[in-house]
Structures are given as C-alpha cells and as structure tokens.
C-alpha cells in the first residue's frame with residue numbers, strides 16, 4: 536500500500552514516500568542536493584526517510600513550508616544527523632508549538648514532533664558551489680517559499696505547483712495570494728521545477744504558466760456565473776462537477792467549493 540521510490544535528476548536525488556499510493560498528493564517528495572535536503576517527508580515514513588539520509592546525511596534542511604508532509608521529519612533529522620533546519624520566519628512558531636491536524640492528515644501523514652527551526656537566509660550557500668535563493672510565494676500557506684538554483688535554472692517549489700489544473704482548494708489557502716505568487720515566480724529565470732508532490736517537471740516554467748492561465752480563466756468563469764446569480768454550489772457543479780470522495784475524506788477541508796469561493800474573494804457570497 537505504501538510507496539517508496541528513489542530517483543535522480545543530475546545532482547539532485549529524490550525520494551518519494553507516502554503511506555498510500557493513490558493520487559499524486561498522497562505521497563510527498565524530498566530532494567537531496569549537495570549538503571542540503573529540501574523538505575523532509577511525512578512523519579509516518581521516518582524509517583524510510585532515515586534509510587535514504589544515512590547515505591547522504593544533510594547539513595542543512597530547507598523547508599518549503601510547515602505542512603506535516605514537508606516538515607514532518609525535521610526534528611528527527613535534527614536529532615539524528617545534527618542538521619540545521621531552516622524555514623521562513625512565519626513557519627517557526629507553528630513548527631515549535633504544533634498546529635491542529637485534521638483526521639485525514641493524521642491518517643495520511645502522521646503528527647510531526649515539535650521542531651526548533653531557524654529563519655532561512657535570502658541566499659543559502661551549499662557545498663559544490665551550489666547556491667539557493669529563497670523566494671517568498673505565499674498562498675498555499677503563508678510561510679511557503681521556493682528555492683531557486685539560478686545557475687542551473689532549477690526551482691524547488693514545495694506546494695506552489697502540484698498540477699496545472701487544480702480542482703480543489705484547501706480551506707485555509709488564499710487563492711488570490713497564490714495567483715500573485717505564480718505571477719511573481721515567473722519573473723525569475725528557471726526551467727525545471729522540483730515539486731513536493733509531482734516530482735521533477737522538466738518543462739516547469741511552462742507548467743507554472745499553464746497553472747496561472749488556468750486559474751485566471753477559472754476565476755473569470757466563476758465571477759461571470761456569480762454575476763448571473765448562480766450560487767457557489769451551482770457554480771461548482773457547473774465548472775468542476777459534484778464534490779467527491781476527496782471532499783468527503785477530508786471532511787470539507789479540501790474541496791471544489793473552496794476553489795470556487797477562492798475565485799470569489801472580495802465578492803458577496805450567495
């Protein structure tokens with residue numbers, strides 16, 4: 536039932552792991568590059584992650600954001616390998632104190648131990664001449680950052696991308712901010728995207744352009760239907776279809792309706 540897959544892309548080695556091998560977002564990918572690790576995998580997969588890291592012990596762990604499928608092994612990696620854990624300052628209080636997990640998050644990922652992380656600098660110098668720039672990209676989470684390797688045109692995106700045509704949104708995501716972040720990231724020079732769930736996307740710049748176009752187009756359709764007097768539920772059914780198992784399994788945390796409501800930010804809802 537679980538998934539464990541190693542892969543490599545030039546100097547980057549990746550590990551995909553998850554308790555369930557269902558959709559692309561029910562497993563998570565961590566990336567080892569030089570002396571750094573980008574994201575840590577879900578806490579219920581610690582044994583698999585530890586095996587992978589024994590062969591390439593990290594000195595620095597760069598977290599893209601606090602969500603448990605990305606930060607969840609940070610404390611154990613700190614204890615076992617003495618690695619320094621870095622994250623956006625907005626993530627630090629949540630990592631230190633913990634946050635509320637929904638039942639599905641417990642089942643899919645597990646609860647992460649509390650973690651003392653440090654604020655990530657704007658530029659992280661790694662061994663082997665690699666250099667990563669930290670770029671703020673809030674929306675999916677307020678502490679989401681991407682890491683850019685400018686020489687090679689590589690972008691580690693955490694959960695900024697995931698797919699070009701999302702059909703769901705988390706209740707706590709901010710779609711407007713996400714669209715702004717997608718716009719902003721396209722001002723940088725990169726080609727390959729290393730996504731926290733999708734894996735390596737070699738035409739990554741184009742994929743992010745596609746996601747931005749799709750979301751702008753979807754928001755326009757949502758607003759048009761809303762102006763015609765359709766309710767959120769009617770707009771959702773018309774553009775994305777009925778809510779399905781994803782919405783049910785997450786008890787409404789991850790739904791199509793949230794995506795429609797995100798497109799109506801600032802407009803009175805009916």
Ligand SMILES: [Zn+2]
Nearest residue numbers: 600602675694
């Ligand atoms: Zn996330």
